[in-house]
Amino acid sequence: MTEFAIYLHGGAGPRAGRDYSETEQHLSVLAEAARKQALAGRSALDIVESAVNAMEASGLYVAGRGSAPNSAGYVELDASIMNGASREAGAVACLRDVVYPITVARGVMEQTDHVMLAGTGARAFAEQRGFELVPEPGSYYRLPVGVEASETEAPTHGTVGAVALDRHGRLAAATSTGGTFGKLEGRVGDTPLIGPGTWADDQIAVSCTGVGEHIIRSGGALAVALAYRGGASLEDAIQSMLDEVARLGGDAGAIAATADGQLCARWNSEGMKRACVAHDQPLRSATFVS
Ligand code: ASP
Numbered sequence: 001m002t003e004f005a006i007y008l009h010g011g012a013g014p015r016a017g018r019d020y021s022e023t024e025q026h027l028s029v030l031a032e033a034a035r036k037q038a039l040a041g042r043s044a045l046d047i048v049e050s051a052v053n054a055m056e057a058s059g060l061y062v063a064g065r066g067s068a069p070n071s072a073g074y075v076e077l078d079a080s081i082m083n084g085a086s087r088e089a090g091a092v093a094c095l096r097d098v099v100y101p102i103t104v105a106r107g108v109m110e111q112t113d114h115v116m117l118a119g120t121g122a123r124a125f126a127e128q129r130g131f132e133l134v135p136e137p138g139s140y141y142r143l144p145v146g147v148e149a150s151e152t153e154a155p156t157h158g159t160v161g162a163v164a165l166d167r168h169g170r171l172a173a174a175t176s177t178g179g180t181f182g183k184l185e186g187r188v189g190d191t192p193l194i195g196p197g198t199w200a201d202d203q204i205a206v207s208c209t210g211v212g213e214h215i216i217r218s219g220g221a222l223a224v225a226l227a228y229r230g231g232a233s234l235e236d237a238i239q240s241m242l243d244e245v246a247r248l249g250g251d252a253g254a255i256a257a258t259a260d261g262q263l264c265a266r267w268n269s270e271g272m273k274r275a276c277v278a279h280d281q282p283l284r285s286a287t288f289v290s
Pocket of ligand 1: 011013177208209210211212213215
């Protein structure tokens, strides 16, 4: 039986000089819960879903409850999840007012023949299949940690994600976001896209965060996976994708776990909210340089 490895992120959007102790503490609690789930033999898919659920419902990050309205004045949610062992994947884009977008994405994966549902179709699917809806959207959403009210029109970003290797050697990745602040109605970034935002196969699981437009054009998570499969070290595989994002004028970050238990997080923004734990590594949580 393989041992386990887990990385969580709360986005690559933190600004130097602001206080992220609340999210660092929250990520530590979630990493500890994930560690217990892994030790109990839970699947990588369950571990990443449950960590992302907790971040979506917390309102502390730019995902789920912490999302800001688009230019038309309402929140649109994006999420994707991938099971590395089976290559099954599910995603939702421009989904309105569900509490757990990542669970709806998993529903698309497990209950339909499709990979992604978007907009009104995604919402209808969530309603029909009984996924939890936001009861009062007008009062539900809140400002995430580190974002000021005057900044909700600026291209601030956050996003949450998780990658895990479980004790049976299976990998999974999940990513969920409210997108970039001030985005146009209908805008879709990298997060719900299987490939740029989220990728998992039998070798590697990756979740990205950052400016989606640049991540999409750099290949994102799949570019990391292909570089790793091609023989690059895990650090170099992530760094080459980030270098491409930077060359295109953006910033981003990524977390990854591999089938042999490696964990890595890199970013070229000011910081990335994150926590990790593994069978042979103590739990660590940090926002800027560790
Ligand atoms: N990648 C997300 C998006 O572009 C934002 C983020 O990661 O902060 O929607």
